[in-house]
Amino acid sequence: VSADSTMPLKSARLKVWRGTSKEHGHYDEFDVEFEDGDSVLDGLVRIRVTKDPDLAIRFSCFNANVCKECLMLIDGKVEYACIAKLHTGLIQLDPLPDRLILRDLVTDTLARKERF
Amino acid sequence: MDEVITLETDVLVAGGGAAGMFAAIAAARGGAKVIVLDKNVVGRGGASIMAQMTCAAALGEAEPDDPQLHLADTLAAGRGLCNENLSALLCEGSPKRIRELESWKVNWARQEDGRINQVKAPGHSRKRCVYVDFLSTGAAICAALRNKVSRSPDIRRLSNVSLTDVVTRDGEVIGAVGFDVATAQPVAIKAPAVVLCLGGMTKMFRRTTSPNNLAGEGLGIALRAGARLIDIEFLQFYPNGHLAPRMVGLDPTTWEPTRVKLGGRLLNGRGEEFLHNYGEAEREDYSTARDTLTYAIYKEVELGRGSPHGGVYLSFQHLDERALRAALGPAMDIFRRNNIDLTRQPVEVFPIAHYQMGGIEVNANMESCVAGLYAAGELVGGANGANRLSGNALPEAVVFGERAGESAARFARGKARPAWDDAAAAVPLELVREARARNADKGASPARLMGELKDLMWRNVGPFRSDGALSEALGRIRTMRERELPQASVSAERIHNGSLVEWFELRSGLYAAEALAMAALNRRESRGAHQRDDFPEMRSEYEMNQRIWLSDGKLVSSFEGFAA
16 A cells, blocks of 8 residues: 555556466456556555455565565566556566466565575 | 474574574574574565665764764663663674674775765764665665575574464473464474564554564564563654655655755745754754654644645755766666656655664563563664664664574573473464464455554554544554454465465554553653653653553553663
């Protein structure tokens, strides 16, 4: 959710890949309101609060682009969701390619040594 | 699938920010086997990595300085409430840790003659604050610590593990319980010493500089384990948090160092300078302490002289593109990417929740009143009293982290490992199993509850407080904790179940929020970062610390001075 309290003015449509393996995925589409400058991550956080808390995403820093967790495919390009801007019209979001898909937009990006 | 992942170690460190990583390094140096875990990613989660610039250390490189002078400044900002032992530890320990970080390849910015550059931050009597660069001091420290941690054979990193409870037996720590975020599997870690470095509770506020993973869980976990909180009513609101236009890719605190460096002008909605109305000289020399600045901005908006988004303007329009670029370098590209042209437009700023001064009560070894339970970093209360100086957060992380790790290793080495107690761990482990899929598909999601809490805290427990607003918040938080959270709907998903993470954030974080509202209600005066509209004066009878703990499931409070 955006830090400021003014009403969002525009609407974007996010087409979000859902699933736990490449072979068995599908897309869900969500309309999200935004004001100019809002990020794709703002939109995803808003979807989790207002429409679908099951959606799997990951991020920590939210605003600063330092945690580097929100990397995904945005309209086919590898980008940070916190930096990519929302715009009116359709935006397609997919998990990172060449990474094991865990669920939805979350892929296995951790070093092996940091896991069990 | 719900099989418990069981591990064993000498020292368990929860939280992978600067305090946690330093604690892990120091514990390993003290001969302990260490596990350091983070709900997000070790070395990238937490607030440290977001620290942009200043780190205070009386190195005396830019001008003569002494840790005792740093201490005097810290105590003055703390308005009579600092635990002087902890403040002294911070100020005396900082130069050593800064030199140590240098030896681990943190490249402190230097003057032309090769000495480390130090700048004067608000509230400091000397040029004392070191930095790596304008934007990424915290990131540089975290990178060096991450590298150091990853090279130690005695430290095991666990990312995506959420700690939910410290487990005790006869009042002594025997380990901790949590779950694996990636699979929802329960995790039990047997350890005679646990160091909590989980940061503050600033995520609980609608406007916050905090990363998403600072939900006050360390406070709730410590309370349930039997520890006490101290001075939790003191939470710092950073005066110049970014408000509008939407800016991504820079921390919202970016403007204060920029304002200091470039002489940015604060203007109200009418374009008038206003700080002089609040006891500050016009064209002030940036010695304005943060709480005075917060007050001035808040009041200006309250009086109907705010900017369009409900803040005030910060203008750099007296500077041209070249001067801005020379001073701000790569930040200019980030402003541009966000369609912000500082030569043509002011930005809007407003106070934003930034730092928690209070926290777990510890002694100078960072040990709580629970044997084997340690804490460090923002989660510790006492060193900063009623307000924190700019630049004292990173030293608090690295100095206290080091001390906590060293102490915990010594403690773990000095005693026979306590027997693990399946019965003591059974209840929190069962909760981890049972929380997933509870009330699935019926009831409010934890994300929604979190949103409500953030609005409530911002509105009622924010920079300016009163009896009515605090009482309302306290009642509401109790209802959320006792009735609404148990009814909340948690997804049945196993893999990266965000609602499970948020449910446990609220389970502990609501204790933290309740403690803050209660402590703020009890302190019927204004002091440092705690400002009461109904008690605007500092009152000498309140020159006491307030402690909060859990007794039979209820939070209780007591005011008293420190025993020497």
